[in-house]
Amino acid sequence: MQENQQGRDIKTANLLLGALFHGISEEIMVVDENGIIQDVNKVFLDECGMRKEDVLGQKCSDIRLLSGNRCELTSQYCPLERAKKTGQRVEITHRHGPKGVEFIELSRIMYPVTAEGASQLFVEISRDVTEYRNLIRKLKSSEKKFRTILDTATDAIISINSEHKIVVFNNAAQQIFGYSRDEVMGKDLNMLIPPRYGDHSRFVKRFLETRNPRVMGKTLSLTAFRKSGEEFPIELGLSYHEIEKDITFTAIIRDISTQKQLEKKLLQTERLAAVGQTVAHVAHEIKNPLMIIGGFSHQIKDSLTDDKAVQKLGMILDEVSRLERLVASLGDFTKVYTLVKRPADINSVIQDVLKIMGGIYSSGKHCFKANLASDLAEINCDPDKLKQVFINVITNGIEAMEDGGTITISTKKLSNDIEIQISDEGIGIREEDIFHIFEPFFTTRDRGSGLGLAISYKVVEAHKGEIWADSKPGQGTTFVVKLPLL
Template identity: 55%
Template sequence: MVVKKSRIPKEESRDSRLEKLNREIKALKKTNMFLSSLYDGISEEIIVIDQDFYIVDANRAFLTKAGLEKKDVAGRRCYEIKRAWRPCLAGEERCPVEKAATGEPVEITVTYKDENGESREYIVIMYPLMAEDESRRYYLEITRDVTEFRHLILKLQRSEKRFKAILDTATDAIISIDENQRIILFNNAAQKIFGYAGSEVTGKSLDTIIPQNSEHYQIYLDHLMENQEPGITGRNISLNAMRKNGEFFPADLSFSVLNMGGKRTFTAIIRDITHQQQMERKMLQAERLASVGQAVGRVAHEIKNPLMIIGGFTSQIRSVLENKKDINKIDMVLDEVARLERLVANLGDFTKEYKLVMRPAEINSVVEDVLNIIAGVYSNEKYYFERYQADGLCEINCDPDKLKQVFINIISNGIEAMPEGGVIRVKTVKIEGGVEISIGDDGKGMTSEEMKHIFEPFYTTREKGTGLGLAISYKIVQAHNGDIWAVSAPRRGTTFTIQIPG
């Protein structure tokens, strides 16, 4: 039989046990002091409540708010203390203590008036606590004043609404991009100008709408992104932007930069200057026509009388001639004199200030009269006239005779541009504040360079043209406070559009 010997532990001395116990007590006190300082250092109001609403403990923030000492609150019900500085929650809604009795944390929002009568908003969070005595239940209530936070949110919301209102009412495109040149903001005006919905371009590259095909623009953008050049922001540059349909248009652009948290946002203000350039061209055209008109008026006056004398004496000479060959030569002279007289008459029409005889007229009737006249002159089967007339057009106040002259000039030009025959299309539509008439042909069309000069006096692309028909038409439309322009391309015909206010 083998007997195993067990080692009997040496009995710990009393002093050793006391020393160990003291160390544990000190450690507990130290931990308790740490927890107590942490508890009192929290800015939210904290109380511990038992199941009967008695306050077991409260932190410094709660006592400061209540204006009491800890001895004044211990053993008193929570609503008795709170009533001193805010209405009791009882009666307003189910008590959070009762809600937390289910064993789950509870969070509620409470709005009440403080001692100054001002409304304040609190978030109350109630946590159930573990206790050794299971017959008793305790709860930790944390109360956080969120009034200033809510006010800040409201201010931010109001600021955001104001910012959105500015964006939505701005007439210029406002577009923001990040440092990767990706679009992050696209206002209403940008959507109208470029033809994209905001959702279509958000996250897309800026060159979707501003192709980087300009060296000047590329240098500007590079300097902006690299922040190499002082004063680059706010500087205006002119460029060509592109609409959704692929159409390019002239625009002015300037950038601003916002640096937040080390990240930069670039905001572009883009103005469509198409209308501005059109108005500048019209003003230049008007000035040019005025200066040319003065000179032409003087020349026409000086030519008119000698032409009458030449024509009169040449007719007398013809009346006494018998040789047919000589008569033919004289007839050629008379034809040229007649042509010059017509030119002088046109010059007179061009230089004089138009005095319109205004009266109410229905534009469809004016157009119909013109087409009947033209159809009578060009009655062969080479030319066809298509009418697209809007129903129910109101009468407009105009000089119908002068407008007939405009329509005849444009239609005659269209017919001469189609020597092999073709179709003339005349369309009338109602627009805001007046009517619009468009006249199109299937002729040879014009180049962009020719289009720049079509309303200039004496400019013509025809061998026998005087170059005054469209210049006179332009003046007549201007006298009506209207607008006239043309769209054309080689081998694609030309369409003139006239807008006359009502």
Template identity: 30%
Template sequence: MKKSNQIMNGSLPDIHHHKSNEALVKDEDFQQVGMLPIPFLEWIDSESNQIFSVKAINGDFCYISSNIHRILGYEKGEVTRTNILSWLHPEDYIYVRSKVPEETNCKVRLTYRIKHKDGHYIWIESVISRIRYKNEDYFIAYSEDISKMKETTEHLARSEKMNVAGQLAAGIAHEIRNPLTSLKGFLQLMEAGVDVDGQYFKIMKEEIEKMESITSELLYISKPQPHHRKTVSLQSLLNDVCTLMRSQAKLYDIDIHLTTESDQILLECDPSQIKQVVINLIKNAIEVMEEGGVIQVRGFQAESNLIIEVQDEGPGVPEQILDKIHEPFFTTKENGTGLGLMITNQIIKEHHGDLEISNAPEKGTIIHVTLPNHSR
């Protein structure tokens, strides 16, 4: 069987030579391939926010709904002369190519960005099926503009970031007060005429750098960040977050231990968003550990993926609600909103990753985040 990503290679030629789009809509074979009645196709064209398309395995469009103009700005005729790869956002290119079904009777749901005719990108969610009909393979896709939903989610994410920053304030104030007390003591010694040697200056510098690191991370998560992906050190990213969260953890008699395989492991991501993911996971771990203990944060590479794990020593998650945890706004906390985990899931999904939650063998919960390693 030919690889399905052949559909992603090269340009899309004119449709079946002598057949027009309109003729194909009425073609009995097309109806069977598309498995949709004509009235429904007409409704999609006039009312739906979805684009419906059927593609041959070699990349030819057999049919695409007219509302592509309303959603993406293109006319039907332009689609047949356009390379589909030129529509994809560069950061989603590898992801889409790797996920297109390679076997018949398979279906995938993909979220990615695609270029509007005027040049800006919109978020699209597609359900793509691969079917076989009369010894030919076809792709059937239902694609929907989810840009407004994404805007709402991002607004909620910004609100949650400010909420987290407020909750961290008490711990950070305590963490900054200690080095300030040390600095004040050294200055009083100097004011009294005590000879302060180089070792004390070294300690003072380290205390200032510690405060600078904590306040910088707090500012980083508090203010809006442009969504730009870049290659960063996984170890450095996790260390920044753990440094910030240790001040909060200490208030509850909790230590945070960070383990990474190497400082050479690189992650292609939006650093602001992935930091928010790890902050949310550690914050949740702190909240469930009523008797203190240790939170383990691990970062490592596994084949073509990068793994981030956060393990707590709390009571674990009851088996009967494990499947519900991924539902929007689901929470077991008395005053919780469920926003934190919902936003975490959304960010990971945007990075084409997965999140799994399981109970540790002895006690506690392990949250396992898998992200594709595109930087290899």
């Protein structure tokens, strides 16, 4: 009775094993250590197009050839040889297919099976992975195209996930922000946003809660934060996409620093032109009456005997002189500059200016220091006009140092320009004032005309150069002049 039950159990197990063996969707082949086929499943026969009796007892490589398939594997990469050598499960992927037909790619798993009292057998399971491998190749190709587009874009492209962490940072972003990709990947986006804007992640949280895309698809003008700590103007467009509830936000960012500088320069030029026309008319109207007032005042002063009257008339003449100087400055400001250019050594021009200023300010309260580069080439310029610029800037610096201090002038060669820096140790310029210092009549001093820097701006502009100031209150000011090389 027990033997009958065991027989039934064995029969049931064999039926189940046979069902699994022939029902599985992969090819199965059982071979001995010499590669002689001991058994195959139905899928194997269907793929080979052969009968089972024609396959059993044959060598696996011969069956592949007889069926029109060709196996490219050498003994070094043959899964049977490797499984025999290692005694462990082996998996390889290789190309395989009928002659004259496009190859398929097979994943072949071979592992040894040892039964007690029986010779060692090897079971091979083969799967067609052609479609899967093609998808992988297409995905890699798509990723390569995406990366190429991403890294050749001239605008910065930055993406963050729903946790506000940076997940995409292209080459242009590295150049614009000054960070390498490794420095920012996985970091919070707040590192690129000026601290005064607060925590930006609150906007992402609000969007995730409301899904209100009010800024998506629009061009925004903001400021960003470089690695150096510099804030700079940007334009950016925002978008988002959601895949299986995973949201990614992408910003395309353009550094518009140069554009803003050009706009500012154009606005400055337009203002100067408009003011110049008005000033020219006013100066002309004032000049003649002023000459009459001054002339008659001198005559009256000479005829007076009352000391108090003479003193008061002297004050009138002092103010007339001041107005005459102002009118002269107005004339300098409104004139169209005709530069008398010639090759000149900018260091020599600066040394001449320092001799003049040293003679005027010889009390020792103010000092002058020069750090002049020795490798400067001559530039084509009007030395006299540039002297006027340097004197104006130095005079401003001296007036900003009421208790004395040092004026430092340095020169250096850039790739296409010469740069002159004039630094003082004065009170500095307020942030709200620094954008107006080159405007005509803008001054923070009681008796200043507000024309010195405006005239300097026009002279430098006529040389096709640039002039600007860097300053912070209480930390002095540095004026920078860039002039093109010959």
